[in-house]
Amino acid sequence: MADQALLKEFEAVVGADNVMSAESDTHAYSYDAAVLDSVAPAVVVRPTETEQLGQITALCNKHGLPLTVRGAGTNLSGGTIPSKGGVVVLTGALNKVIELNTDDLYAIVQPGVVTAKFAADVAAKGLFYPPDPGSQAVSTLGGNVAENAGGLRGLKYGVTKDYLMGISFFDVDGNLVKSGSRTVKCVTGYNLPGLMTASEGTLGVFNELTLKLIPPPQAAQSMMAVFDDVQAASKTVSAIIAAKILPATLEFMDNFTIRTVDNFRKAGLPTDAAALLLIEVDGHPAQVAEEAEKVEKICSEHGARSVDVARDADHRAKVWQARRDALPALANLKPTCVLEDATVPRSKIPAMMQALDRISKEFKLTIGTFGHAGDGNLHPTILTDKRNHDEWVRVEKAIDAIFDEALAMGGTLSGEHGIGMAKAKYMEQETSRATIEFSRRMKKSLDPKGILNPGKIISALLD
Amino acid sequence: MADIQKLVTMLNELDDQLVNCMRCGMCQAVCPVFTETGREADVARGKISLLDGLAHEILKDPKGVKDKLDRCLLCGTCQANCPSGVHVLDIFLKARAILTGYFGLSPAKRAIFRQLLTRPELFNKLTSFGSKFQGLFAKPVNDVLGTSCARFQAPVIADRHFPRLADKAFHKIAPAMDQPAGSSGKRVAFFPGCMVDKVYPKVGQAVLKVLAHHGVGVFMPHGQACCGIPALSSGDRDSFEKMVGTNAELFANADFDYIITPCATCSATLKDIWPTMVDDEGLKARIAPVSAKVLDISEFLVDVLGVTALEGASGKKVTYHDPCHLRNSLHVTAQPRTVIKATGNASFVELPNAATCCGCGGSFSLQHYDISKKIGDLKAKSVEDSGAETLATSCPACMMQISDRLSQRGHSVPVKHVVEVYADSLG
Ligand SMILES: Cc1cc2nc3c(=O)[nH]c(=O)nc-3n(C[C@H](O)[C@H](O)[C@H](O)COP(=O)(O)OP(=O)(O)OC[C@H]3O[C@@H](n4cnc5c(N)ncnc54)[C@H](O)[C@@H]3O)c2cc1C
Ligand code: SF4
Numbered sequence: 001m002a003d004q005a006l007l008k009e010f011e012a013v014v015g016a017d018n019v020m021s022a023e024s025d026t027h028a029y030s031y032d033a034a035v036l037d038s039v040a041p042a043v044v045v046r047p048t049e050t051e052q053l054g055q056i057t058a059l060c061n062k063h064g065l066p067l068t069v070r071g072a073g074t075n076l077s078g079g080t081i082p083s084k085g086g087v088v089v090l091t092g093a094l095n096k097v098i099e100l101n102t103d104d105l106y107a108i109v110q111p112g113v114v115t116a117k118f119a120a121d122v123a124a125k126g127l128f129y130p131p132d133p134g135s136q137a138v139s140t141l142g143g144n145v146a147e148n149a150g151g152l153r154g155l156k157y158g159v160t161k162d163y164l165m166g167i168s169f170f171d172v173d174g175n176l177v178k179s180g181s182r183t184v185k186c187v188t189g190y191n192l193p194g195l196m197t198a199s200e201g202t203l204g205v206f207n208e209l210t211l212k213l214i215p216p217p218q219a220a221q222s223m224m225a226v227f228d229d230v231q232a233a234s235k236t237v238s239a240i241i242a243a244k245i246l247p248a249t250l251e252f253m254d255n256f257t258i259r260t261v262d263n264f265r266k267a268g269l270p271t272d273a274a275a276l277l278l279i280e281v282d283g284h285p286a287q288v289a290e291e292a293e294k295v296e297k298i299c300s301e302h303g304a305r306s307v308d309v310a311r312d313a314d315h316r317a318k319v320w321q322a323r324r325d326a327l328p329a330l331a332n333l334k335p336t337c338v339l340e341d342a343t344v345p346r347s348k349i350p351a352m353m354q355a356l357d358r359i360s361k362e363f364k365l366t367i368g369t370f371g372h373a374g375d376g377n378l379h380p381t382i383l384t385d386k387r388n389h390d391e392w393v394r395v396e397k398a399i400d401a402i403f404d405e406a407l408a409m410g411g412t413l414s415g416e417h418g419i420g421m422a423k424a425k426y427m428e429q430e431t432s433r434a435t436i437e438f439s440r441r442m443k444k445s446l447d448p449k450g451i452l453n454p455g456k457i458i459s460a461l462l463d
Numbered sequence: 464m465a466d467i468q469k470l471v472t473m474l475n476e477l478d479d480q481l482v483n484c485m486r487c488g489m490c491q492a493v494c495p496v497f498t499e500t501g502r503e504a505d506v507a508r509g510k511i512s513l514l515d516g517l518a519h520e521i522l523k524d525p526k527g528v529k530d531k532l533d534r535c536l537l538c539g540t541c542q543a544n545c546p547s548g549v550h551v552l553d554i555f556l557k558a559r560a561i562l563t564g565y566f567g568l569s570p571a572k573r574a575i576f577r578q579l580l581t582r583p584e585l586f587n588k589l590t591s592f593g594s595k596f597q598g599l600f601a602k603p604v605n606d607v608l609g610t611s612c613a614r615f616q617a618p619v620i621a622d623r624h625f626p627r628l629a630d631k632a633f634h635k636i637a638p639a640m641d642q643p644a645g646s647s648g649k650r651v652a653f654f655p656g657c658m659v660d661k662v663y664p665k666v667g668q669a670v671l672k673v674l675a676h677h678g679v680g681v682f683m684p685h686g687q688a689c690c691g692i693p694a695l696s697s698g699d700r701d702s703f704e705k706m707v708g709t710n711a712e713l714f715a716n717a718d719f720d721y722i723i724t725p726c727a728t729c730s731a732t733l734k735d736i737w738p739t740m741v742d743d744e745g746l747k748a749r750i751a752p753v754s755a756k757v758l759d760i761s762e763f764l765v766d767v768l769g770v771t772a773l774e775g776a777s778g779k780k781v782t783y784h785d786p787c788h789l790r791n792s793l794h795v796t797a798q799p800r801t802v803i804k805a806t807g808n809a810s811f812v813e814l815p816n817a818a819t820c821c822g823c824g825g826s827f828s829l830q831h832y833d834i835s836k837k838i839g840d841l842k843a844k845s846v847e848d849s850g851a852e853t854l855a856t857s858c859p860a861c862m863m864q865i866s867d868r869l870s871q872r873g874h875s876v877p878v879k880h881v882v883e884v885y886a887d888s889l890g
């Protein structure tokens with residue numbers, strides 16, 4: 001429990017109601033969606049004004065207290081697991097959309113705005129904010145920027161970093177730093193919005209985000225291609241891209257996932273299929289019609305058993321429901337579900353699928369794979385029970401093996417879930433010793449006491 | 464107080480259910496309490512982690528955990544939307560029983576459950592006595608809604624606009640019944656539930672009228688006990704089993720096709736909670752056939768009697784609020800709407816956010832009136848926005864909560880049970 005004098009200092013900033021230190025409160029902020037051990041903070045603070053965010057940050061720095069900012073706590077890499085004795089700062093009450101500009105197509109938001117709510121507000125004005133992580137119903141925009149979250153539309157529309165035009169954030173001393181602009185073009189100074197993207201709360205505390213909005217596509221067409229061979233499905237992905245068609249979404253599901261989803265919702269999926277591709281093209285109606293036809297043809301030419309083109313909105317919703325059900329359905333099977341996001345160049349998807357098959361056999365584990373095939377971002381999902389010690393040891397080895405394979409193919413540790421604590425140990429393997437040290441030096445000069453979300457991305461500071 | 468080791472052992476029995484929560488946090492999107500407070504300990508994920516912490520001795524504050532566990536409407540919205548299929552309500556009810564076993568029941572609750580609700584005769588006498596004197600401490604505030612408020616400061620009532628206890632309870636108005644099957648060929652057992660009996664007897668009368676209209680034989684013994692959910696949700700499993708036992712005496716050996724209720728909470732309790740939460744094997748076996756025959760009144764009208772929506776109906780705008788227990792636990796949503804449309808003299812309008820909880824949650828509204836009020840206000844605002852001239856629903860507890868909030872906001876949209884709306888149309 002934190003000492004009383006310190007609590008008083010926090011209370012002076014945010015009010016007694018917004019400072020929590022009872023065990024039954026702090027324990028509820030000891031975890032996130034990653035399968036890692038929990039660590040309870042000493043204090044949880046809930047600012048209701050962004051100025052208080054800066055004041056709290058300065059206070060933590062003054063006392064050398066580790067500070068972990070928490071949005072919805074849905075990240076899958078341990079990014080919000082606090083340090084023992086540290087402070088968790090909640091952004092949930094900082095949830096205002098400050099400006100939604102329909103002339104210049106941007107919005108300025110506080111960090112705690114919920115992604116789906118923001119997307120709905122934007123849609124109500126006839127505009128479009130594409131990044132749509134699977135957690136969007138609860139995830140916050142601050143968390144999205146800090147993790148550089150992506151979603152189903154990443155292939156064509158990009159990820160959160162492609163929409164962050166400007167940012168203001170507090171440095172460790174609580175000073176407000178601003179960078180970027182409301183203009184589409186801006187090359188004033190260092191690209192600090194870029195630096196803050198994927199920083200996972202280790203470099204600064206976001207105060208306001210300026211996000212780009214775009215006009216929505218006028219039309220869309222979805223389809224489901226059914227394959228009897230995983231390799232054929234994987235090759236179809238490359239073929240579609242090679243034909244210079246950029247679908248809005250291009251998703252993959254393996255046989256295990258198909259069967260599980262079908263069992264979950266009795267949706268009438270082809271349970272004997274080796275793989276499914278769920279594809280959506282969007283844009284101008286004429287272009288959509290043409291591209292849909294081409295995609296259908298490519299699928300058939302590459303061995304699709306059938307291609308089911310959505311007839312209407314209901315049918316389209318059904319296609320996407322199957323994809324949305326993938327994670328819940330898998331999660332229902334076993335107590336623990338480890339969702340990985342190793343990502344490879346698209347052309348390597350067939351090889352990656354073979355590797356995953358081998359790994360599941362070698363370590364005697366159930367792995368269901370689905371994911372964003374269009375951008376090479378697969379989600380091999382290991383189903384296990386963490387309480388089974390022997391199996392858990394094999395799970396950890398299998399994860400190592402998955403990353404070894406992905407990196408050997410020129411891929412990356414994380415397509416969208418971030419590094420956090422979960423993958424910090426693999427960082428050097430993907431980058432280099434010099435990269436880690438450069439990052440640590442940078443961190444050290446921006447955060448000399450190492451209070452900002454210590455232990456994440458680059459592990460501990462070198463002293 | 465029992466020793467903490469025993470508490471840990473008992474909580475560990477929940478472990479298999481607790482581990483199924485993958486901590487995805489998706490329940491934050493739907494939990495009405497979290498929406499108001501933004502606190503993780505108020506949402507299913509947080510509560511489950513607290514119980515897990517207690518079970519594994521990472522956390523050592525059972526009192527704190529109990530307080531957090533009580534901050535829940537038991538509305539089941541999280542469970543209905545949980546991607547991992549976590550049995551949240553099951554976990555919460557069992558954990559409340561375990562923690563109540565550890566701390567003991569509060570004296571007030573002990574008196575209410577052990578001395579009163581388990582003894583229907585006494586409960587009836589007392590409420591009938593109370594109804595005669597309530598005018599002394601309550602003054603009417605809204606005639607359309609039939610709400611009153613306290614004349615004096617009363618801690619439990621606060622500034623609620625509550626419906627008065629009925630002058631005459633339903634069991635006083637309606638005789639005990641044991642009719643054979645009527646022209647429909649069906650005979651049902653009627654379980655009005657205590658809210659209908661003591662606060663809304665007109666709902667019970669509407670049910671009888673509708674059943675008579677459709678030629679359904681009614682079996683309705685007097686001396687029915689409460690369904691038991693108030694005791695169970697406060698962690699008092701013993702009283703709960705007693706109440707189930709009393710009801711089993713009345714219903715287990717009787718012959719009927721269905722057992723129907725106009726109370727969403729009762730339906731869910733009889734159907735889902737009796738079979739899962741009764742411990743005594745003998746009692747479990749006796750009530751299983753009763754539970755299997757439970758139908759909500761609208762479900763019975765539509766699915767069994769074949770009541771259908773009438774085309775081209777017009778009239779006053781009626782909207783419908785989905786009670787949590789009907790929607791989340793029993794997945795009954797279409798039938799009540801069909802019944803409203805079957806009246807032929809109402810134009811049905813959909814309520815914005817019809818599926819969100821009204822914020823009542825039984826004793827939750829007593830213990831956390833401030834939060835309950837805010838959640839209820841969202842519902843009342845939706846009713847106002849819908850432009851409806853009548854709000855219909857399928858649970859007397861929801862009727863009470865929504866009347867309170869509408870009344871407080873100075874609105875006089877009448878709040879009725881679906882079956883009342885239907886009975887009115889029968890002339
Ligand atoms: C079911 C499910 C599906 C998911 N699907 C996807 C998906 O499709 N794509 C994807 O990319 N991710 C996905 N995720 C992961 C996760 O939802 C994202 O990483 C999301 O962006 C996290 O948002 P959050 O608000 O929960 O942030 P949190 O988890 O609370 O925080 C994430 C990081 O951001 C930091 N942070 C938060 N706010 C601030 C701030 N104001 N200033 C500085 N740092 C801050 C935190 O310190 C932490 O390091 C999914 C997760 C789940 C559980
Ligand atoms: S939605 Fe279900 S699995 Fe996810 S955190 Fe809530 S209870 Fe746990």
Ligand code: SF4
Nearest residue numbers: 494535536538539541
């Ligand atoms: S039962 Fe209702 S109030 Fe309780 S945690 Fe679930 S959604 Fe929230």
Ligand code: SF4
Nearest residue numbers: 656657658690728729
């Ligand atoms: S659920 Fe509530 S209203 Fe219905 S009988 Fe039980 S206690 Fe009474």
